[in-house]
Amino acid sequence: MPLLEDGRIVDDPWVTVADDAPLPEAPTILPLARLQREAAALAGRNGPLGVALPPDVAPEAIAPLLGRLALVELTLPSFRDGRAFTQARALREHHGYTGEIRVGGHVIPDQYLALLRCGASTVVVPEGADPAVWDAARRVIGIAYQHSAAPGHPLSLLRRKLEVA
Amino acid sequence: MNVIASRPAPQYPPHARTYRYDEIDREFLAERIAEFSDQVARRLRGELTEDEFKPLRLMNGLYLQLHAYMLRIAIPYGLLNATQLRQLALIARRWDRGFGHFTTRQNIQFNWTKLEDVPDILRALAEVDMHAIQTSGNCIRNVTTDEYAGATPDEVVDPRVYAEILRQWSTLHPEFTWLPRKFKIAITGSPNDRVAAQVHDIGVLAKRNVAGAMGFEVHAGGGLGRTPLIGRKLRDWVPEDEFLGYMEAVLRVYNALGQRDNIYKARIKILVRDLGDAFVEMVEREYATMPRDPYRLDPAIVAAIAAHFAPPPFAALNDIAPPEDPEFAAWASRSVRPHRQPGYASVTISLKPVGGIPGDASADQMEVVAALAERHSFGEIRVSHVQNLVLPHVRQDELFAVWQGLRAAGLATPNIGLISDIIACPGMDYCALATARSIPVAQRISERFADLDRQLDLGECFVNISGCINACGHHHVGHIGILGVDKRGEEVYQVTLGGSATNDAAVGELVGPAFSYDDIVDAIETIIRTHVAHRALGERFIDTYRRIGLTPFKEALYAAA
Ligand code: SF4
Numbered sequence: 001m002p003l004l005e006d007g008r009i010v011d012d013p014w015v016t017v018a019d020d021a022p023l024p025e026a027p028t029i030l031p032l033a034r035l036q037r038e039a040a041a042l043a044g045r046n047g048p049l050g051v052a053l054p055p056d057v058a059p060e061a062i063a064p065l066l067g068r069l070a071l072v073e074l075t076l077p078s079f080r081d082g083r084a085f086t087q088a089r090a091l092r093e094h095h096g097y098t099g100e101i102r103v104g105g106h107v108i109p110d111q112y113l114a115l116l117r118c119g120a121s122t123v124v125v126p127e128g129a130d131p132a133v134w135d136a137a138r139r140v141i142g143i144a145y146q147h148s149a150a151p152g153h154p155l156s157l158l159r160r161k162l163e164v165a
Numbered sequence: 166m167n168v169i170a171s172r173p174a175p176q177y178p179p180h181a182r183t184y185r186y187d188e189i190d191r192e193f194l195a196e197r198i199a200e201f202s203d204q205v206a207r208r209l210r211g212e213l214t215e216d217e218f219k220p221l222r223l224m225n226g227l228y229l230q231l232h233a234y235m236l237r238i239a240i241p242y243g244l245l246n247a248t249q250l251r252q253l254a255l256i257a258r259r260w261d262r263g264f265g266h267f268t269t270r271q272n273i274q275f276n277w278t279k280l281e282d283v284p285d286i287l288r289a290l291a292e293v294d295m296h297a298i299q300t301s302g303n304c305i306r307n308v309t310t311d312e313y314a315g316a317t318p319d320e321v322v323d324p325r326v327y328a329e330i331l332r333q334w335s336t337l338h339p340e341f342t343w344l345p346r347k348f349k350i351a352i353t354g355s356p357n358d359r360v361a362a363q364v365h366d367i368g369v370l371a372k373r374n375v376a377g378a379m380g381f382e383v384h385a386g387g388g389l390g391r392t393p394l395i396g397r398k399l400r401d402w403v404p405e406d407e408f409l410g411y412m413e414a415v416l417r418v419y420n421a422l423g424q425r426d427n428i429y430k431a432r433i434k435i436l437v438r439d440l441g442d443a444f445v446e447m448v449e450r451e452y453a454t455m456p457r458d459p460y461r462l463d464p465a466i467v468a469a470i471a472a473h474f475a476p477p478p479f480a481a482l483n484d485i486a487p488p489e490d491p492e493f494a495a496w497a498s499r500s501v502r503p504h505r506q507p508g509y510a511s512v513t514i515s516l517k518p519v520g521g522i523p524g525d526a527s528a529d530q531m532e533v534v535a536a537l538a539e540r541h542s543f544g545e546i547r548v549s550h551v552q553n554l555v556l557p558h559v560r561q562d563e564l565f566a567v568w569q570g571l572r573a574a575g576l577a578t579p580n581i582g583l584i585s586d587i588i589a590c591p592g593m594d595y596c597a598l599a600t601a602r603s604i605p606v607a608q609r610i611s612e613r614f615a616d617l618d619r620q621l622d623l624g625e626c627f628v629n630i631s632g633c634i635n636a637c638g639h640h641h642v643g644h645i646g647i648l649g650v651d652k653r654g655e656e657v658y659q660v661t662l663g664g665s666a667t668n669d670a671a672v673g674e675l676v677g678p679a680f681s682y683d684d685i686v687d688a689i690e691t692i693i694r695t696h697v698a699h700r701a702l703g704e705r706f707i708d709t710y711r712r713i714g715l716t717p718f719k720e721a722l723y724a725a726a
Contacts, residue, residue, distance in 0.1 A: 079217065079343070080220060080425075081343065081425055082340075082342065082344060083421055083425075085339065085340045085341075085342075086417050086420045086421045087421075089417075093455060093456055094454055094455065108213070108217055110221060111343070114337075114342060115339075118339050133212070140199060141196045141200060142196060143189055143192060143193040143196065144339070145334060145336050145337070146338055148339065
């Protein structure tokens with residue numbers, strides 16, 4: 001499915017690998033269980049690694065491995081389920097994670113800006129999605145009243161203008 | 166949209182102490198309306214499913230009710246100025262049926278709006294710095310506070326300052342807009358709790374320590390609804406500059422762990438109840454590990470916001486004796502309340518006339534109140550959490566004139582705090598979730614007890630009515646609580662006794678089997694007669710109940726059966 005970054009569709013070099021499939025050379029997103037199980041063996045691997053973190057697992061669970069991870073993928077099982085917002089913010093704030101935070105699942109454009117402000121980098125959008133709609137959604141509100149965990153959004157309490165790249 | 170961004174600031178009554186928007190606040194509101202208009206357009210083009218559109222419209226205050234769309238407008242912590250109230254009157258006339266309905270959340274609802282009119286209504290609201298943001302949806306709702314803030318003698322800290330800080334902080338909060346369920350915060354700055362802090366998702370008591378420093382006592386996990394619970398104290402003291410950081414920590418634990426698979430277990434109260442002390446520890450751990458600096462509440466920000474709520478220019482007066490007019494005196498005994506400033510008083514305006522709909526006000530009445538506020542209360546009005554209005558700062562030597570003005574508009578019912586000052590939710594008359602009517606029950610009770618002398622003799626008694634288990638009418642915390650339920654297609658009413666929403670918060674006890682729609686008023690009559698038969702001199706209903714317990718009431722109610 002298409003990947004959105006900074007309001008544009010971008011190439012996605014990452015492949016998602018099932019629990020028992022052989023690891024490719026390409027950047028690879030692993031299920032959490034496999035990452036944990038094979039952590040020692042994976043330490044020798046050169047290619048970039050990522051993990052799919054389920055909504056009910058706190059980022060704390062992968063804290064020791066974050067140094068090895070170039071990507072953490074979060075999921076909204078339904079667009080109403082906002083746990084990923086807290087996971088993203090925790091990754092950035094508690095763990096100082098600077099790699100890619102990708103959000104998949106059922107995301108709607110109206111959530112894009114908030115996801116970015118919680119520290120997300122990219123969003124997996126539905127096949128055929130119009131990137132213009134997503135790009136507009138991240139620009140529609142240019143003012144915020146809170147601190148943001150996004151690297152490009154140096155906000156503080158209580159109110160600042162947002163700058164969209 | 167630029168039209169709104171560049172429109173002139175509204176002309177407010179010069180001394181009204183409501184938060185005044187600046188350019189940035191106005192720009193934000195214009196952007197938000199543009200966003201919602203776009204969402205409506207995308208829905209119409211089919212780019213958003215109804216399932217996806219619903220929470221977006223709810224977060225802009227728009228509900229689909231039984232007969233029409235209902236628009237719920239935020240009145241931040243119940244504060245209005247005369248200009249804003251006049252605009253609400255205009256909206257009532259132009260886009261509703263000439264009425265508005267004030268709610269227990271200090272908001273106003275218009276029950277007869279049309280979807281296509283909503284963008285225009287939102288623009289009319291924006292003209293006076295008002296909106297409908299986050300009056301619904303699984304987000305942080307309008308913060309509520311003491312309707313006598315800045316006026317009451319028992320106030321230690323002005324809660325409006327921190328309510329406004331909470332309002333800004335929670336507005337479109339990126340992390341807390343898709344919570345497991347709605348989230349309600351109440352804050353008080355008085356040791357006498359008038360905001361029902363202990364039955365809110367978060368209840369805050371702002372206070373000072375012996376050194377004079379500002380801080381907050383924080384409770385969480387209270388709530389009504391299907392599972393009524395009294396909140397748990399999380400912290401006795403959160404220093405002022407850590408206030409928002411600590412709030413973030415509570416919300417984060419809830420957002421991560423609150424139940425999402427069962428709507429009836431999704432409120433924070435269930436999480437707090439189930440985790441107990443562990444919840445408090447998790448919040449503390451979250452707070453201890455999060456970076457403090459970005460969330461620090463700068464004293465300069467507090468001072469800037471506090472400036473909006475500086476006392477109005479009171480005249481130097483002395484307290485005076487009220488005029489000797491029996492009818493005025495009867496009204497004043499219920500509606501006039503002491504003020505911190507000598508020579509002034511606060512006036513509570515009853516929106517509960519005999520046989521009326523609790524909380525309803527006509528456009529004409531809103532204009533009368535706006536005019537009285539302008540002349541006699543520095544242009545300020547409050548909405549109370551029991552669905553009445555308040556003129557917070559009235560000179561004592563002008564009380565008589567205020568009373569005459571109110572009386573001419575049918576707004577001088579002298580029943581504040583009495584048995585006919587009923588809280589009732591909209592129930593079956595409007596609400597799609599209702600299982601029974603509640604408005605007509607309130608009307609019939611107020612008619613039964615219409616005799617003012619009898620009401621005054623009974624003294625303080627709170628009757629709260631909900632039309633379903635969701636408890637919007639706060640029936641659990643009424644001295645007498647009435648809950649309408651559906652029993653095999655028939656509306657029946659369960660009665661609870663002994664509830665309270667103040668410092669001694671308690672959930673009422675079920676008295677026994679439910680009563681039919683026809684019998685419910687007689688049942689209330691029997692309860693009151695039992696109270697009168699057992700009461701000590703001048704004893705309130707709630708105190709009699711606490712002394713003698715449920716049994717005498719049970720016996721009186723079910724003796725015949
Ligand atoms: S208590 Fe029930 S009937 Fe009354 S307003 Fe709430 S949801 Fe509707």
